[in-house]
Amino acid sequence: MTYRDDLWDVAAGNHGVIATTEAEEAGVPAVEVRKLAQRGVLRRLAHGVYLHRQVPRDRFTDAAEAVATGGEDAFLDWDAVLSLYDLALVDPSVVRVGVTRRYRGSPRAHVRVTRRRPPPGDEDLTFHGGVRGLTINQALREAPRPHPSRARRRCDRGG
Numbered sequence: 001m002t003y004r005d006d007l008w009d010v011a012a013g014n015h016g017v018i019a020t021t022e023a024e025e026a027g028v029p030a031v032e033v034r035k036l037a038q039r040g041v042l043r044r045l046a047h048g049v050y051l052h053r054q055v056p057r058d059r060f061t062d063a064a065e066a067v068a069t070g071g072e073d074a075f076l077d078w079d080a081v082l083s084l085y086d087l088a089l090v091d092p093s094v095v096r097v098g099v100t101r102r103y104r105g106s107p108r109a110h111v112r113v114t115r116r117r118p119p120p121g122d123e124d125l126t127f128h129g130g131v132r133g134l135t136i137n138q139a140l141r142e143a144p145r146p147h148p149s150r151a152r153r154r155c156d157r158g159g
Contacts, residue, residue: 003028004041011052014130015064020048045069046105059084060129066095066111067131073100075125076133077114078142084128085136098134 010026011018020030033050036042042050046069051061063084067074077096082088094112100119107113124138134142 015061016055017064063131070097078139081139
């Protein structure tokens with residue numbers, strides 16, 4: 001098998017996203033990963049994070065890209081989790097990712113990385129299709145509620 005095939009196998013299990021550390025664990029040197037990116041097989045997302053262009057996209061690909069861009073401790077925040085399951089009122093234009101440490105990178109245009117203080121506990125985090133994020137219960141708890149007077153006015157108007 002070639003390095004390209006090895007990377008495809010790893011990326012297919014991660015919604016197309018692959019980190020250089022995962023590539024090295026699969027026996028592909030980091031220099032070969034960079035070469036494949038230069039040849040157009042991979043697209044660089046962030047430092048050490050790539051998207052395999054030949055792996056089909058699915059509904060978790062954007063979320064996996066965003067979390068991988070945020071680093072090892074990154075997780076999907078409340079609005080991203082709710083939109084994965086069509087529980088949000090609108091589909092957000094950005095994928096909000098929470099981190100527990102300072103983030104120095106420059107995320108892509110559709111990713112917003114925010115530092116969470118205090119960080120969520122382990123009981124508040126889970127995996128959604130292999131992507132780390134808040135539990136649905138925690139996401140619903142953190143979702144903003146409409147102001148009571150606005151909600152009352154809407155009900156009085158009938159809409």
